[in-house]
Amino acid sequence: MTLKLPKAELHLHLEGAMTPDLVRRFAARNKISVADGLFDENDRYIWSDFPQFLDSFDGASSVIRTRQDYTDLTRHYLVEQAKIGAVYVELFCSSSHAGMQGLSFDEHLLAVADGIDQAFAETGIIGRIVMTCVRHLGPELAVDVARETVACGHPHVVGFGMGGNESMFTQKDFYPAFKIAADAGLGCTTHAGEVQGPESVWDAIDHLPVDRIGHGVRSIEDAKLIDELARRGIVLEVCPGSNIALSVYPDYASHPLRKLYDAGVKVTLGSDDPPFFHTTLADEYQRAQDVFGFSKEELRGITQTAIAAAYVDGETKAALWSRV
Template sequence: MTAHIPKAELHCHIEGAAPTVLVRSQADKYGVDIEHLIDGARFVWNDFTSFLSAYDAAAALFRTEEDYALLAQSYLESIAAQGAIYSEVFISPDHARIAGLSPEAYVNGLGEGIRRAREQHGIEGRLIITCVRHFDADAAIDVARFAAARPHPMVTGFGMGGDERIGSHADFARAFDIARDAGLGITTHAGEVAGPESVRDALDHVRPSRIGHGVRAIEDPSLVEHLADTGVVLEICPGSNVSLSVYETFTDHPFTALRDAGVKVTINSDDPPFFDTSLGDEYAIVQNEFGLSDDELLDTTRTALEAAFVDEDTRAQLLAKL
């Protein structure tokens, strides 16, 4: 077990972190029938497209500032119990609007959840505002401007999620420029369901310091070398990759190959209840399936904290916990 290893997470979607018991409670609160969405303790989906649909349906059940405070607090508390000292979560103002909540109230609720979890459990958290790739570029610019205005002290990054198979990062370059110019950390999803060309597309057009997933870079040796040379950090989510059949088994997964090639890798849970996992489970997967020692797991936590979108005083305090 890895409960004694301090953990840090850079890649988790907050709506995708809602456990089925909380989603059921929210559905009861709002009188929504979700029998098609949940089977026992699992969300119902069978491929990447249906996963996105299930995700959006669950997200639509969080509609008030307090709903989101409860979501953030409960998630951070759950991983603090697994040894986590830090977590960044992706948040989507577009999903909040669809649910009828203003972006300001959405961010304030999540920030309040972080405050409660820090006060009660000592875990630190930050928010990465994301645009959605399968929406449109104009919407992304609006989201970037909202993020650039720093609507809450916990907002420290900007990124993009959604269906990686649609469009190019070039379509969203303006949004990323707005966020970068405001001093926000930059990350984006690439190299998950699409191949290494997706990673190159991200590097060429939005210049991120981190890539969400990025595992399919392994298919292009020159790209792997470039990632190692430039220090771009990969936010790797092994359980998610296998659940979504990016790789059939952990034996096929390139975590070890990327790490051995000098690429900076981190351990993350992505959308944990959708993939029947948790941050603690992901650390255990990396140890049991990929053979990392306790010290090597700790090094991976250190990599995450060094890449985290936090001020330097907070970074120093977090690194001191290792």
Template sequence: MIPKAEIHCHLEGSIPPKLAVELAERNGLILPPNLFDEKGHYAWKDFWSFLDSYDRVCTALKKARDFRDVIYSYLAGAAREGAVYVEMFCSPERPAALGISYTSWLEALAQGIDDARREFGIVGRIIIICIRHLGPERAEAMVRAMLAEPHPYVVGFGMGGDEAKFAPVDFAPAYRLAHDNGYGCTVHAGEVVGPESVWAAIRDLPVTRIGHGVRSADDPALMEELARRGVVLEVCPGSNVALGLYPDRASHPLHRLIAAGVRVTLNSDDPPFFHTTLGAEYDLAGLDEGQLAAIARTTIEASFADEATRRQLLERISP
């Protein structure tokens, strides 16, 4: 089994249907039956119904312990597929809305990470993400909260949400604050919006990685610039196909990006919603074992883990 690593997966988006039902029952809730199809998978038809399903799944989360169970469940499953390292996108917005303190939430996530490492040997880390459409002031406040309570497992800062709202430059103060305090930085760009989104991100934000970034393939000059800078793309082919960005994996620009010299990684994004896993992304990428091993190394090199952890992980995945 090829050793794998992942740097683009959303915490709440990793909840499998079975766990969602278990969490809901534990919290005295009943999830709506139309959330699932006849096979027990999440049911949605387009981007907006996907977001609606995502939000309804999240209603099963009520206590700090629930977040522990989610990250543990994902890390355990990824480890069984050969993953040695996962960075999880985690937003403090949802626990805050539930009245869970940032400290309690982080402690719960850390417990899940520690339990998974003890049982499966997988290393987990956290990227705190702001929600783009909630605005730059909220993002800066989030960074300040992150800095006020540092945790060794929190290694980076990023941004998800509606790519069409606001401009990357609006979030430059938040990103500079994170970067200047030693946190790695990434941003979702070039997924729904075209290459101009990626140009703006690498121009205005101190990012070394782009979440998705696949629309960069529409602009040869941008691919050349990404290759020149060594910016790494967190590519999620299964997600892109499921959401209709591309009709099938054969049409996906993964191979064009690689051919252009762009550094890429393979990731699952919101795996149970898109009927994928990290293992499936490696299996269906259409790459040989040498190329997949190189992608795993790139993922570790591009991770926001500390130098010693990166070195140890690279030793684990080297042949």
């Protein structure tokens, strides 16, 4: 087992960490009903394709209504990761999503920061925030998110990113938002090369100030792109369990994690939206060993790659290096 191996995660959507137990707990606390058909008899989320996954995600996260909910969710996820050897986690946080639940940017931010601080005090795990815009909500709203992210100046906010529907707009359309974040010293990452092909990764690395790509696995379809990613040291935040669950690849034998690594591309392991995809960060590390043939030293190297690519300050990074 890889349980004791030090781990670090750079790709986790906070609302996507909602377990069925937390959904029920928050719903009861907020006196709202859980959506019908959300879980099966084995207490697993029910969905069969990407649109249904989004519906399931929205149904679960709709029970998050208060600062306390976000604090509890953050603390719960980080404490659970500390139990399996994680030393560092970056949380993708969507102020736009929190806003739909009636929380201001600052309320959402401070709630997550409280959860990070509580988990650190309890276990020593270090969590940080990558504030994300939502692609399908458009470039103008992304600029607003970037401005608020920069203006907040909170030490736990270390990066800026983008998720959402890859088929809408182009990466280049979001350059103004990313420039605001990058000019303020925030690290930048964006989802690409998951639903869309290698052209979406080219669009990102040619037009945005990013040094990491969320997923990026379909880069394997373009040998020139693979060479460029390796040459520039761009890190791919790879989430194999998510890719299989969402049918980006039909099975693990088809997944390019090992090929990307062997081609010299820097990769990390993430769980994306773990309870929805029936995976965990521990599962991802274990699967990398059992299915993809990574040795424990190679897995330790993947953790070191994640620490090197983390958007955390130098002093904290040095403390993390000492643990991996």
